[in-house]
Amino acid sequence: MTQEITFWVLAIIAVCGALVAVVRRNLIHGVFALMIFFAALAGLFLLLLAEFIAAVQILVYIGAVGILLLFAIMLTERVTGDDGRSITARGWFWGLAAAVAVFVFLLLPAIQEADLPESTQSIQPSVKALGHKLMDPYVVTLEVLALLLTAALIGAVAVAQGAEVNKKEDSDDA
Amino acid sequence: MSTTSLALIALLPLLAAAITSCMKCGRRAAGVAIVAMLGSCGLALWAFGQAWGMGPNKHITFDIPWLTVGSTTINFGFVLDPLTGVMAAMVTFVGLLIFIYSFGYMKDDKRMARFFCYLSLFAAGMLGLILANNLLLLFMCWEIVGVASYLLISFWNHKPEAAAAGKKAFIVTRIGDMGFLIGILYAFKSAGTLTLYDGGAGLLEPGMGGILFEPEIAAIVSLLLFLGAVGKSGQLPLHVWLPDAMEGPTPVSALIHAATMVAAGVFLVARTMPIFEAGGTEMVVAWTGAATALVAAFIALGQYDIKRILAYSTVSQLGLMMVGLGVGGVAIGMFHLLTHAFFKALLFLGAGSIIHGCHEEQDIRKMGGIWKSMRVTSIAYLCGTAALVAFPFTSGFFSKDEILAGAWASSTPIFWIAAAASLLTAVYMTRQCLYVFSGSYRGEHAPHESPQVMTLPLVILAVFALGLGALAHYTVFEKLPGEPAKHETIVIVISVVNALGGIALGWMIYRGRKLGVDADPLAIKPLREKLWFDEYYADTVGKLWSLAAIISEQLNELLIFLRDMFVMLARGLSSAFAIGGDRKLIDVMAFDGLCDWLRSLGYAVTRPQNGFLPGYLRLIAIGVVVLGLVVFWIS
Amino acid sequence: MTLEHYLILGAMLFCVGLLGALTRRNAVVVLFSIEIMLNAANLNFIAFWRFGENPEALQGPLFTLFTIAVAAAEVAVGLALVIAVYRHFKTVDLEQLDTLKEE
Numbered sequence: 001m002t003q004e005i006t007f008w009v010l011a012i013i014a015v016c017g018a019l020v021a022v023v024r025r026n027l028i029h030g031v032f033a034l035m036i037f038f039a040a041l042a043g044l045f046l047l048l049l050a051e052f053i054a055a056v057q058i059l060v061y062i063g064a065v066g067i068l069l070l071f072a073i074m075l076t077e078r079v080t081g082d083d084g085r086s087i088t089a090r091g092w093f094w095g096l097a098a099a100v101a102v103f104v105f106l107l108l109p110a111i112q113e114a115d116l117p118e119s120t121q122s123i124q125p126s127v128k129a130l131g132h133k134l135m136d137p138y139v140v141t142l143e144v145l146a147l148l149l150t151a152a153l154i155g156a157v158a159v160a161q162g163a164e165v166n167k168k169e170d171s172d173d174a
Numbered sequence: 175m176s177t178t179s180l181a182l183i184a185l186l187p188l189l190a191a192a193i194t195s196c197m198k199c200g201r202r203a204a205g206v207a208i209v210a211m212l213g214s215c216g217l218a219l220w221a222f223g224q225a226w227g228m229g230p231n232k233h234i235t236f237d238i239p240w241l242t243v244g245s246t247t248i249n250f251g252f253v254l255d256p257l258t259g260v261m262a263a264m265v266t267f268v269g270l271l272i273f274i275y276s277f278g279y280m281k282d283d284k285r286m287a288r289f290f291c292y293l294s295l296f297a298a299g300m301l302g303l304i305l306a307n308n309l310l311l312l313f314m315c316w317e318i319v320g321v322a323s324y325l326l327i328s329f330w331n332h333k334p335e336a337a338a339a340g341k342k343a344f345i346v347t348r349i350g351d352m353g354f355l356i357g358i359l360y361a362f363k364s365a366g367t368l369t370l371y372d373g374g375a376g377l378l379e380p381g382m383g384g385i386l387f388e389p390e391i392a393a394i395v396s397l398l399l400f401l402g403a404v405g406k407s408g409q410l411p412l413h414v415w416l417p418d419a420m421e422g423p424t425p426v427s428a429l430i431h432a433a434t435m436v437a438a439g440v441f442l443v444a445r446t447m448p449i450f451e452a453g454g455t456e457m458v459v460a461w462t463g464a465a466t467a468l469v470a471a472f473i474a475l476g477q478y479d480i481k482r483i484l485a486y487s488t489v490s491q492l493g494l495m496m497v498g499l500g501v502g503g504v505a506i507g508m509f510h511l512l513t514h515a516f517f518k519a520l521l522f523l524g525a526g527s528i529i530h531g532c533h534e535e536q537d538i539r540k541m542g543g544i545w546k547s548m549r550v551t552s553i554a555y556l557c558g559t560a561a562l563v564a565f566p567f568t569s570g571f572f573s574k575d576e577i578l579a580g581a582w583a584s585s586t587p588i589f590w591i592a593a594a595a596s597l598l599t600a601v602y603m604t605r606q607c608l609y610v611f612s613g614s615y616r617g618e619h620a621p622h623e624s625p626q627v628m629t630l631p632l633v634i635l636a637v638f639a640l641g642l643g644a645l646a647h648y649t650v651f652e653k654l655p656g657e658p659a660k661h662e663t664i665v666i667v668i669s670v671v672n673a674l675g676g677i678a679l680g681w682m683i684y685r686g687r688k689l690g691v692d693a694d695p696l697a698i699k700p701l702r703e704k705l706w707f708d709e710y711y712a713d714t715v716g717k718l719w720s721l722a723a724i725i726s727e728q729l730n731e732l733l734i735f736l737r738d739m740f741v742m743l744a745r746g747l748s749s750a751f752a753i754g755g756d757r758k759l760i761d762v763m764a765f766d767g768l769c770d771w772l773r774s775l776g777y778a779v780t781r782p783q784n785g786f787l788p789g790y791l792r793l794i795a796i797g798v799v800v801l802g803l804v805v806f807w808i809s
Numbered sequence: 810m811t812l813e814h815y816l817i818l819g820a821m822l823f824c825v826g827l828l829g830a831l832t833r834r835n836a837v838v839v840l841f842s843i844e845i846m847l848n849a850a851n852l853n854f855i856a857f858w859r860f861g862e863n864p865e866a867l868q869g870p871l872f873t874l875f876t877i878a879v880a881a882a883e884v885a886v887g888l889a890l891v892i893a894v895y896r897h898f899k900t901v902d903l904e905q906l907d908t909l910k911e912e
Contacts (some may be wrong), residue, residue, distance in 0.1 A: 011818050018822055018845050022829030041848050048815070048859045053851075053873050065844060067886050072837055076895040087902055089788040090831050096830030097898060098795040099824045105799045107807065107819035113811060132872075133867050145878050152882035153877055156889035158876050173874040785907030793829050 007047060014040035025087050027073045037064045052127050180252045181193060183217045183262060184305055185634025186210040187327040188298035191291050191580035200286025202318050204277045207290040211273050211297060218259075220459050225259025229347050235608045250371050251307035257504065261304045261441060264512055268433040268519050269297050271631040275523055276425040278627035279530065289329060293429070296322035300434045304441065308643075309358050309368040310566040312442070316354070316402070320347050323430050325421040339421040350405015350439075361449075364391045370445070387786065393453030399446055401460060407439025407492045410466040416489055420481040424526025427481060431488045432518035442510050444504045460500025460581075464591040466804045469705065471598035476701025477728075483606050487516060489671075490595055494577055496797070497592055502580030510573035511644055517561035517570060520635035523553035527624040527632065528610065537710070538609040545611040547621045552611055554632040561608055561639040563600040564673045579665045593668055600676020601683075788795030815856035821856040822849035834890050837897045840884060 016035030024030045036145050038061040089095070091145035187215050194203040225426040236268055240250035273293060280286045299318030321344075328340025362368055403409070416436070418776035420427055425736040430436065443450065443459060450456050467490045474486035499507030531548050545552045561570035574596060581589040623629070700706070784788070829842030851873045858869020893909060895901050 007814065010829065011814075012817070015821060015825065018825040021835065021841050021845065022825060022838070027835070030841060038848065044818075044852060045855055046814040048855045050870050050873070052854045052857070052868050053855060053877075054878055056874065057848075057851075060881050061844070061848070065881055068884060068888055069837065069841065072840075072891060075845075075892050076837060076838060076901050085834075089786070089834045091789070091792075094792050095788060096828060098799075098831055099828040101799045101870060102795050102827055103824035103881060105802055106823065107817065110820055111831065115854065122872040129865075130870060133480045133871055138871060138893055141875065145875060149882050151876065152886050156885045159886070159889040159893045260870055783909075785909035787903045787906065787909075788833075795827060795831060 003047065006043070010040050010043045010047065013037075014044065028050070028070070031066060031069050031073065035062050038062045039068065052130055178306060179217055180221060183221065183266070184301040186214045186217075191294035191298060194287055194291040194294060195289075197287045199285070200281070200290070201277075203287035203290045204273070207294045208270070208273045208277070211270045212292060213419045214297070214301065215263075215270045216263040218266040219253055221227070221265035222259040225254055225256045225389065247309055249308050250311055251369065252305040253307035253370060254305075257430065258304055260512065261437075262301060262398060264515055265297070265300055265304060265437075268515055268635075269300075269429065271634060272425050272519065273431075274427045275428070275443040275628055275631045276423075277588050278625050279425055279506040279526060280423065289326075289423070292322055292325045292329070293425075296326060296429065296434075300438065302439055307370050309361065311368065312355060312445075313351075313358055314407070316351065316438065316442075319435055320344060320351065320406075323347075323419075323435050326430065326538060327419045327427065329422055333421065335418075336421040339418040340416075343415040343419050346412050347405040347654075350402045350412055352397045353401025353405075354442075355402075357395050357402070360398065360751065361395045362390070364388070364395070378686075383733060389453055390453055391453075392449050393455050395452045396450040396455045397444065397458065398697070399442060399449070400455070400462075401494075401533050403439030404462065405439070406442070407436045407463050407496070408466075408489045408495060409439070410469060411707070412710065413466060413470065413489045417477075417482050418484040420479065420485050422648045424481070424522060424529065427485070428519045428522035430524070431485060432514040435490060436492055437511050437515060440492065440499065440507060443496070443499050444508055444511075447499070447504050450726060458498045458500075460497050460584075461494040463496025463498075463500060464588045464595075465493070466490070467497065467595035468591050468598075471595045471602065471703055473705055474602045475598065476699075477524045478538055478702075480538050480541070480606065480610065481522070481536060483538075483602060484518070484525060487521075487599065490599060491518070491562075493728045494574065494592060494595065497581060497588060498573075498577040501584040501588065502576065506573075506580050512678045513561065513569035513639075517568075517639040517641055518633055520554060520558040520632060520639050521562065523628070523632055523635065524551055524558060526556070526626050527551045528734070529627070530624055531622050534723065538606060540614040542613070543611070543615040551624060551632060554629070554636040555657055556607065556611075557636040557639050559603050563603050563676060564596060564669060565677075566670055566673065569638070571669070572668070575666065575669050578669055582665050593672060595674045596634055596669070596672040597679075600673055601680045604677050604680025605684055608680065620720055623636050625697040706782060812856060812860040815852065815860075817855040819849045819856065821851065822846075834903050836903055837888075838904075840887050840891070841901070843887075844880065844884060846883070847876060849877055 014037055017033045017040055020033035021030045021037060024033065038057060042054040042062075043055040045051075045057060187207075187210050190207045193206055195201040197206070238247075238250045241248040264756075276289065276293065281288050283289065298582070299315045302315035303312055303319060306315060324340045324344040326340075327335045330336045358368065371663060405412045416431060419431065422430075442649055450459065470486045470489035470493060473485050474490065477483045477486060491510070495507050495510045498510050528541070528544055528548065528551060531544070531551070532541055535541065556699050557568075561568040564571040566575040578589060578592055578596070581592050782793075823846055826842045826845030829845065832840050833839060833842070854869050854873050858867075859890070861869075891901055894906065898906060900906070
């Protein structure tokens with residue numbers, strides 16, 4: 001009973017948060033709505049008995065990605081975005097139509113009857129088991145992921161630094 | 175006698191014609207022509223001597239194959255037989271005398287060289303005609319003779335009458351020639367050969383390919399050939415050119431109208447006599463000749479031009495020759511032809527001499543008393559007249575007598591017509607002689623005798639005119655085909671009565687009149703106007719041709735109109751194709767349209783590539799949906 | 810709740826994210842939307858792991874872990890690029906950033 005209510009509440013918060021994030025003109029409002037969305041999703045993860053993932057979700061998404069987006073907004077456009085221009089690209093209707101089409105398409109498998117096993121109580125998820133899994137069968141994946149993150153870090157720094165800084169360094173060398 | 179020497183008889187004058195055509199000096203040209211004719215005469219006499227040894231039905235032929243059409247060959251050949259021999263000898267001899275006479279007559283003319291060129295051409299054609307062994311070669315030479323006569327008659331081309339006369343001669347004889355040509359074609363179609371004597375297979379021989387076995391074909395062919403003779407020899411109704419041809423110089427009249435060209439027609443009939451006999455058409459020849467003889471004799475009574483009287487006399491005598499051929503065969507007709515050649519040439523040359531002496535005066539009413547002033551000419555002329563009227567024991571007497579005898583034997587009406595013609599001959603000749611020779615000169619200047627170069631040939635011809643008859647009378651029937659007719663006494667009587675009675679009649683009518691001043695009793699209007707033959711022809715045939723010309727002109731206009739319409743149609747069609755079809759259809763619609771369509775297509779295709787990122791994303795989303803649906807459907 | 814609920818929720822969230830990506834002009838908002846889409850996918854994964862067989866294999870959480878890591882890296886690089894673009898073109902308006910166009 002409580003699970004149902006929790007689910008419905010969290011689901012509505014998530015959907016609304018996502019919609020606000022996508023629709024708002026003011027980008028700061030959008031980012032905050034996005035963070036609420038992330039939080040709702042973390043709640044849903046908890047409902048689904050994936051505690052670690054919920055934690056990671058909050059840490060990474062709200063903590064890192066959200067802040068990053070905030071900084072990006074501050075560094076690019078006028079944050080309030082009240083210059084009267086349209087917020088949608090031309091032909092937004094087709095975008096809406098495409099999104100609806102995809103939704104309908106996704107519903108097709110979603111509403112089908114699935115042959116699921118009975119018990120769900122046997123899940124005893126633990127961080128320990130997760131750690132074992134990471135180290136043993138998926139260690140390569142872990143290392144590759146680390147490499148990816150490193151590369152992303154270096155790349156982001158290089159791109160964000162700008163062209164003049166790079167040119168200056170080149171001419172210094174020459 | 176070889177082919178070459180036979181051929182040279184005709185080729186020597188031809189060569190002379192070629193040489194003299196480039197010469198300017200008259201006397202030298204005359205010399206060339208006379209020398210050539212001399213050579214020709216010599217060869218002809220030799221041939222005559224050779225031919226005289228043969229019988230009437232033997233022929234020696236010399237053939238050269240000329241044209242091969244399929245399986246038939248047309249030969250270029252000559253024949254030597256008594257007919258050829260005697261005719262060639264006569265033509266070359268008389269021709270030679272006339273050439274010599276012309277040397278004197280034309281000596282003051284500026285175009286004398288050209289005159290001798292034409293004379294030689296004429297002689298070449300005539301001799302070729304006589305010698306030919308092939309109807310086609312004969313026809314070709316026939317045409318050469320026609321052309322040469324046109325050139326000679328209209329020689330004094332500054333005179334419009336002369337030019338008109340030459341044209342008339344050519345055109346009228348052309349009508350006859352048309353018949354001749356059709357006859358040749360028909361004969362060739364029926365017999366397959368045009369060679370006359372071919373060792374048994376020739377046209378005139380009763381061989382397998384000959385036409386002598388089929389009377390209908392032979393009759394048609396002979397009548398067509400006779401048409402050519404009618405034209406050339408001036409028989410009724412194609413006689414109208416002969417009197418007009420007197421516009422030419424006198425030697426021309428002598429040559430053409432006495433001895434040679436007009437004789438060509440008679441010669442043709444004589445040569446192709448076997449065809450006439452096979453077809454049974456001799457009587458047509460005889461009747462035509464009889465009619466011509468009588469009508470021409472009547473017209474001669476009404477003429478005042480000295481040469482015109484002689485011209486109509488020639489027509490009349492030619493008619494008698496045709497009668498002779500028709501009733502008696504080759505010998506009788508050719509006999510009269512021979513004697514006529516001599517005395518008519520003599521008469522014409524004599525007339526020329528008189529005209530020359532009277533300072534180019536030709537009207538007999540203005541002459542008179544020539545006997546006193548031009549003795550030699552007068553004597554020669556009277557000899558000729560005697561022969562013409564068939565005064566007893568002249569050559570003319572013998573030949574005309576044979577004709578009358580033959581006519582008596584075969585057809586009495588023809589006899590009486592011929593007899594009447596002979597009577598009239600005597601009358602009009604007496605009339606002419608009285609006008610010319612008796613009394614005193616009615617002209618302006620006194621006449622003078624002609625130079626010896628002109629009188630000598632006259633004398634020679636006079637001798638022949640008188641003596642030839644007796645000489646030839648007995649030999650001619652041995653050499654030429656044809657039987658001598660039985661001489662009934664009555665025929666001889668009538669002959670003599672004709673001659674003497676006619677002279678007496680003329681004497682009675684004309685002697686004592688003031689000639690030239692009083693009206694002529696016999697020269698009544700119809701006779702003076704030549705029985706209006708020319709006017710009649712102009713009214714009918716002339717008008718017919720004018721109508722034909724108008725019709726063809728209208729037809730031409732119609733064709734031009736049609737052509738214009740067609741051009742307009744073609745132009746319209748072409749512009750429709752060019753403008754409508756090409757420009758509109760192909761250029762605008764097809765080509766430009768295609769280009770524009772391609773451009774729009776290109777534009778439409780480039781539209782997605784607009785760098786519009788959300789657009790790209792939307793397409794990706796749609797693509798995913800489609801792909802998913804496809805997978806969904808498959809599974 | 811049943812699996813279907815979670816799946817439908819996931820689909821809805823995904824489409825909201827897709828709507829934002831396909832409709833908005835601002836490049837940063839497009840990045841927002843991408844994050845939303847990724848999160849919806851993560852939800853699907855966990856839902857399937859929770860209601861599916863063999864939960865001891867821990868495939869759901871593991872995959873989700875990796876997805877979160879990759880998404881974070883991607884958003885970092887993406888935003889760096891957006892800042893670089895902003896520096897060059899002075900705008901992050903997608904309608905004006907059309908230099909990919911064939912001219």
